[in-house]
Amino acid sequence: MRLRILDRGHTFGTKALFALIRAVSRQPVLDVIKLVKYRADFYGGPMQRVTHEAMRGPSTWSIGDRELMAALIAKTNECEWCTQAHGAVAKAAYGDEAKVFAVLSDLETAPIEEPLRATLRMLRKLTREHAVDADDMRALRAAGVSRDQIEDALAVCFTFNTMARLAEAFGFFVPGPRAFDAGAKYLLARGYR
Amino acid sequence: MSDIRKARSALVARILEGDGTTSRTQRRAAFDNAAVEEPLSTLTQKVAKHAHRVTDEDIAAARASGLSEDEIFEIVVCSAIGQATRQYDTALAALEAAAGAKE
Numbered sequence: 001m002r003l004r005i006l007d008r009g010h011t012f013g014t015k016a017l018f019a020l021i022r023a024v025s026r027q028p029v030l031d032v033i034k035l036v037k038y039r040a041d042f043y044g045g046p047m048q049r050v051t052h053e054a055m056r057g058p059s060t061w062s063i064g065d066r067e068l069m070a071a072l073i074a075k076t077n078e079c080e081w082c083t084q085a086h087g088a089v090a091k092a093a094y095g096d097e098a099k100v101f102a103v104l105s106d107l108e109t110a111p112i113e114e115p116l117r118a119t120l121r122m123l124r125k126l127t128r129e130h131a132v133d134a135d136d137m138r139a140l141r142a143a144g145v146s147r148d149q150i151e152d153a154l155a156v157c158f159t160f161n162t163m164a165r166l167a168e169a170f171g172f173f174v175p176g177p178r179a180f181d182a183g184a185k186y187l188l189a190r191g192y193r
Numbered sequence: 194m195s196d197i198r199k200a201r202s203a204l205v206a207r208i209l210e211g212d213g214t215t216s217r218t219q220r221r222a223a224f225d226n227a228a229v230e231e232p233l234s235t236l237t238q239k240v241a242k243h244a245h246r247v248t249d250e251d252i253a254a255a256r257a258s259g260l261s262e263d264e265i266f267e268i269v270v271c272s273a274i275g276q277a278t279r280q281y282d283t284a285l286a287a288l289e290a291a292a293g294a295k296e
Contacts, residue, residue: 003252059194149194161273166244
């Protein structure tokens with residue numbers, strides 16, 4: 001991590017929490033946790049409320065679908081950390097590793113429903129080009145995606161276009177897959193609160 | 194549907210209007226990707242447009258210019274949320290335009 005305060009600047013209580021996490025999970029504390037726990041009143045607290053609602057709030061998209069969106073948005077941002085982290089959650093939520101791998105490898109040929117594919121395509125364009133237009137949205141509606149579903153997907157997109165930037169700018173350390181699997185288990189059980 | 198509107202407004206209000214180690218003007222400039230002075234203009238431009246290209250040197254340059262780590266933290270956070278906000282607002286406006294044309 002490029003800022004020492006994000007690694008070691010936490011309060012005594014937070015450091016004790018990190019020690020507990022390491023003991024229970026037998027994995028290093030993920031850098032995203034160090035980020036959201038640093039001066040949590042400035043960023044971490046308010047952002048976790050947005051993230052939890054986007055990822056676990058009521059939606060006709062499943063949790064797996066939303067984690068898959070997060071992973072694809074991360075990949076489009078060239079954020080290795082977030083791609084692995086949310087790829088791991090999507091795999092666990094779907095119980096289908098091949099499907100997540102297929103979407104991240106080639107969205108056009110992946111074995112998923114057309115409304116989800118069209119939505120992922122729009123999110124990828126928005127992430128890459130920083131804009132979409134009314135025609136893109138009409139195409140989505142024509143593919144059978146409801147207005148509410150589009151808004152829900154945009155909430156995921158806001159969250160992970162923020163997160164991926166911070167992971168890259170602050171230089172998150174990419175741990176081995178077991179650390180992400182442990183993180184995925186936690187996120188499926190508890191959400192982002 | 195999920196509803197992030199209230200939580201998202203609270204987040205943006207907190208980082209831009211609340212207390213911080215940087216001034217509200219500095220945070221607003223980072224959020225708007227409108228920082229004019231180096232090395233901050235390079236750093237915030239990278240965070241907004243291609244964050245994966247941020248390097249150790251970019252952060253070192255910000256530090257060498259006299260900014261504390263807390264100040265860099267706040268500026269990077271504002272920059273990231275600002276860009277994600279512009280994308281989000283653009284997409285919602287496109288959705289609105291698509292709905293308006295149909296009805």
